[in-house]
Amino acid sequence: GNIKLCYFQLNGTQNKDEEYISAAKSIAKLVCENNTMLSAAHLFVCKGIPASVHMTNNLLGYQESAYTYPFLDMIGVTPSIFKNRFVIQNNCYDITSPYIASKIGENTDQEDTRLGFHTVLDQDGLTAPKIPVSKLPDISYSQMIIPQVISANYYGDNNDVGFDTMEFVAQVYGELKTTHMGGALETYLQDCIDSMAGYANYYKYQDFITIVDDDKTYGAYPIDSNAIGGGVGYKDIYTTGDYIVYSLTDLKLAASIAKPGEVIYVPEGVMIEMSDNSAGTVDTIVLRQGIILASNRGYVHEDGTVSTGGVIRCSMVQRLGIIRLLDETRVTGLVIRGPDPASHLQLWDRCFKGKTSGRGHQPGHDYLANATPSVGLLVRGDNIVIDNCEASGFSSSAISVSTNQNNFSSRGLKVHHSYIHHNQMKALGYGVTHGLGYSEIYCNLFNYNRHSIAGGGQPESGYKAYSNIEMGESVGHYFDMHGGGDRRDGTDIAGEYVEIYNNTFLGNKPPYTMRGVPTSHQYFYFNIVYNPRTAFSENSLKRDNVTIGYNIWNLQAGNTKPTYDLNNGS
Known part of the structure; x- marks a missing residue:
């Protein structure tokens, strides 16, 4: 019952049929007898005429009139073909009210709508088959397992590695012929789940996300009752709004008339496409002051199912972003999906490998721009909140922070309790990036970004990143702030300040890299880092105005004790 197009596709040859000389010749013979064919599909798609068709004693799921015979549309072919070449007889149609019918080689005046042209009824009133009903067994669980990472966007970075591992686990488990899964198999199974879902080291080290030593807390920890990354258990989930939107037209209208404090709500299961591929255009929605754009990511229904949230997506690359946020707006509980989750490593090689000259703009950047980097949310105001969202698939940045409406550095942005991943185009690829603007970024899950947090390093910019x-x-490297050398402005300034504390870094890349000197300060303390301190060069971590406090390094080797960096910058 799952065939979509046709049962038999008959291609034609370059030769013409001897009898119907305008039609192409196909195969010599087709025999179809005593088959059950329940799909809502055509019997034939023909580009030529077979020399012989014998189709009898079959059970077909739908009424005979539902099946067409495209060779009758070929020039010169007449119903007489059912007399001498195509025997389509004694077949049973319509599994719910079955009857037997046959094709004949002449026209028929049909009053019976169940029958098509050139068809006669052979036998009616047959008994429909009875399908036995089996009651499903009652299944109960001692504990409802709810995933900690709530995601609507899946990307296969590791191709089939996870599936290959799963197949290996199943094979070994079968060979053991036991109902008990040993520790090694459990490890393999967790590896394939991590690989397929893109969890990296998160579940392997979930017991070491937070470490308490001497009454001091290291690494990320929930600052309130909400889980890091948002989702299940989030306390401030909207389930309706003042304007409920199901399409781009609805969204544009609601955004144009909504007042401060009103909620535009995208229900779960709704996917709003911001681009028109046929026209080559992408819309940008502007949220004016005080408007809330919401969905219900993490909402748990009575039956235990969890909403991943309504989706606003863009399937075309674009530079201008898809949602522009002005003063005191909020985006919460939504999935923001971009068009390009790839890392484009080969493109970077073509642009820059062996062709760079110092830091800053290179000729390769002009070539890279042809890829048309994509942007998700544009922060263009003060006191904006982005929370409990999933944002992924943007080659430039999921969230871009810049000046407010008065053309000063924007302030008061809070990005928290969100899952931001797969924004990773090499040379760009930011989760949250700053131009002229300040932000507070906390309680988020980051993965598969080039830099999860970054900045252009202008003097009027900075961020705090914690938990x-x-x-x-x-x-x-995970967190970043450019210096004057990147901008080629004759300075070594890397923003006003950067504060990185109580974060957990579970991968091999540096937690941050110094590319200049902040005008005020940069702090790095109470963090947990996967690799040892010696894995990173001094120049990458230390410059003037930088203080590295107590941190736990080398988690991968089992270390859970903090050390203090004595050689801090002045």
Whole structure:
């Protein structure tokens, strides 16, 4: 019952049929007898005429009139073909009210709508088959397992590695012929789940996300009752709004008339496409002051199922972003999906490998721009909140922070309790990136970004990042702030300040890299880092105005004790 197009596709040859000379010749013979064919599909798709068709004693799921015979549309072919070449007789149709019918080689005036042209009824009133009903067994669980990472967006970075591992586990488990799964198999199974879902090291080290030593807390920890990354258990989930939207037209209208404090709600199961591929255009929605755009990511229904949230997506690359946020707006509980989750490593090689000259803009950047980097949320105001969202698939940045409406550095942005991943185009690829603007970024899950947090390093910019979890995968170092050398402005300034504390970094990349000097300060303390301190060069971590406090390094080797960095910058 799952065939979609046709049962038999008959291609034609370059030769013409001897009898119907305008039609192409196909195969010599087709025999179809005593088959059950229940799909809502055509019997034939023909580009030529077979020399012989013998189709008898079959059970077909639908009424005979539902099946067409496209060779009758070929020039010169007449119903007489059912007399001498095509025997389509004594077949049973309509499994719910069965009857037997046959094709004949002449026209028939049909009053019976169950029959098509050139068909006669052979036998009616047959008994429909009875399908036995089996009651499903009652299944109960001692504990309802709810995933900690709530995601609507899946990307196969590791191709079939996870599935290959799963197949290996199943094979070994079968060979053991036991109902008990040993520790090694459990490890393999967890590996394939992590690989397929893109969890990296998150579940392997979930017992070491937070470590308490001497009454001091290291690594990421929930600052309130909400889980890091949002989702299940989030306390401030919307389930309706002042404007409930199901399409781009609805969304544009609601955004144009909504007042401060009103909620535009995208229900779960709704996917709003912001681009028109046929026209080559992408819409940008502007949320004016005080408007809330919401869905219900993490909402748990009575039956235990969990909503991943309504989706606003863009399937075309674009530079201007799909949602522009002005003062005091909020985006919460939504999935923001971009068009390009790939890392584009080969593109980077073509642009820059062996062709760079110092830091900053290179000729390869002009070539890279042809890829048309994509952007998700545009922060263009003060006191904006982005929370309990999933944002992924943007080659430039999922969240881009810049000036407010008065053209000053935006302030008061809070990005929290969200899952931000697969924004990883090499040379770009940011989770949250700053131009002229300041932000507070906390309680998020990050994975598969080039830099999860970054900045252009302008003097009027900075961020605080705390209680975030880097799950492990990244194209480059996790957090970043450019220096004057990147901008080629004759300075060494890397923003006003950067504060990185109580984060957990579960991968091999550096937690951050110094590319200049902040005008005020940069702090790095109470973090947990996967690799040892010696794995990173001094120049990458230390410059003037930088303080590295107590942190736990080398988690991968089992270390859970903090050390203090004595050689801090002045």
